[in-house]
Amino acid sequence: NAGVTQTPKFQxxxxxxxxxxxxxxxxxxxxxxxxxxxxxxxxRLIHYSVGAGITDQGExxxxxxxxxxxxxxxPLRLLSAAPxxxxxxxxxxxxxxxxxxxxxxGTRLTVx
Amino acid sequence: xxxxxxxxxxxxxxEGENLTVYCNSSSVFSSLQWYxxxxxxxxxxxxxxVTGGEVKKLKRLTFQxxxxxxxxxxxxxxxxxxxxxxxxxxxxxxxxxxxxxxxTGTRLQVTL
Numbered sequence: 001n002a003g004v005t006q007t008p009k010f011q012x013x014x015x016x017x018x019x020x021x022x023x024x025x026x027x028x029x030x031x032x033x034x035x036x037x038x039x040x041x042x043x044r045l046i047h048y049s050v051g052a053g054i055t056d057q058g059e060x061x062x063x064x065x066x067x068x069x070x071x072x073x074x075p076l077r078l079l080s081a082a083p084x085x086x087x088x089x090x091x092x093x094x095x096x097x098x099x100x101x102x103x104x105x106g107t108r109l110t111v112x
Numbered sequence: 113x114x115x116x117x118x119x120x121x122x123x124x125x126x127e128g129e130n131l132t133v134y135c136n137s138s139s140v141f142s143s144l145q146w147y148x149x150x151x152x153x154x155x156x157x158x159x160x161x162v163t164g165g166e167v168k169k170l171k172r173l174t175f176q177x178x179x180x181x182x183x184x185x186x187x188x189x190x191x192x193x194x195x196x197x198x199x200x201x202x203x204x205x206x207x208x209x210x211x212x213x214x215x216t217g218t219r220l221q222v223t224l
Binding site: 035041043044058090099104105106 | 116118121143145152153154155156157160200202204211212214215216217
């Protein structure tokens, strides 16, 4: 199993550009989540999904969109990037009845 | 919004020393998790504590969940350079089972 994979590893955007961060898992996990990690603030939940076709907002959803068309994939879209979105982004997944979250390796995004 | 404060924020110690990291909240959680994160990687789960007052040991690491399920501590005995990393606590509630609330993090450096 590859676990949770994320692409790209690094990305630099200009203000106003759009992009999609990809996340995939091969563990058949129902729950998937996106977090952003900023210095001194831990990880903050952006959006999450409890299954294909179902998504909901987390703590810091503004400026981000998600969709969940399959169990395996959970892409995160930035429609118009802003410097405040410079961060490291982590995707995670877990079983519906489980407590352990499995994290991907992260995407480091810089918005100029 | 539930908050988890960790202390200290940074800790630099020498090999062989003992240390304790604290995770405090004004909110009650159904369970508390501790993760360790290496540079350039996602967090990896170390332990989950569920019962108030519970103590779990993982080799030289001892985790305790407070009686009121609002706080937790991580104690490392005879720290080694391999313990270096970012330690994150995270609270989980059954009511919002898909959401983990992460602490602010403690960055530990263990030198020879």
